[in-house]
Amino acid sequence: MPELAEVEYFRKQWSVGEGERVLRVVGHFQARIFRGITEHELVDALTGAKMTGSESRGKQMIFRFAGANVGIHLGMTGKLSVEKPDFSPGKHDHLVLYQKKQALVFSDSRLFGRVLLHTGKGEAPWWAKQAPDVLSEEFTKKAVESFLERRKGAPIKAVLLMQERFPGIGNWMADEILWQARIHPATRSGELTKEEADAIWKMTRHVTREALATVGKDWSDPPADWLFHHRWGRKGNCPRCGVELERGEVGGRTTSWCGKCQKP
DNA sequence: TCTCGTGTTTCTTG
């Protein structure tokens, strides 16, 4: 379920490898997730290299090694795990970095994920062009307002999923933001009032902060009164007013909302 | 057997 908070959680799993060298690199290098890079490039860049640090921004992660940076995007079904040093990879374990004390494993059954590599001088281009974090100072009310104006014809649900302005927001977080802001997901972005646009800004940050403090920290549940706990099944009830939740496709994605709290 | 999907990229249409 890799949205921003889950991505941060997975990054922390692999970060136990910081300070240690990679002894061996094993993978299914023909898999789609490696498009654009070759087995030779990756094995060459990482074998013997020490992991020096890692960061996540939105849904993108970077793992820094001496002489190389590896980017990982988890797609829909990707996950990172830490296994014993004698781990033998299964069908969907597409990349394994063996270290002395553990094996760092990237698995992805649907192969929508992506591995990126940058060697040489300067910051990796795919990292440098990441949009500013929603908790950063650059993510201002004004930036949100002008983005909503530019995307005025699209439903707000679809706009919240646009990584160029809302990096890390995924399907459940978008639904949560709209429910907390009491805005109907199908509302055209250009029809939101200034107050509603500000509520989008505020709740984007609030939901992100809380998700990082729970899911992102230790995979614990988000606050008990969130929509999150009710939106998954066919039938759920609004945790605020008790009305049965609506469910449908908005902006091409499955969406859950409260027909009473979130008026069109 | 059949439908669905926590994401992005590319194609098509306007």
Add this chain to the structure above:
DNA sequence: TCAAGAAACACGAG
């Protein structure tokens, strides 16, 4: 050139 929507990608879960 831009914006919006749909299709494509691949495969396990229910």
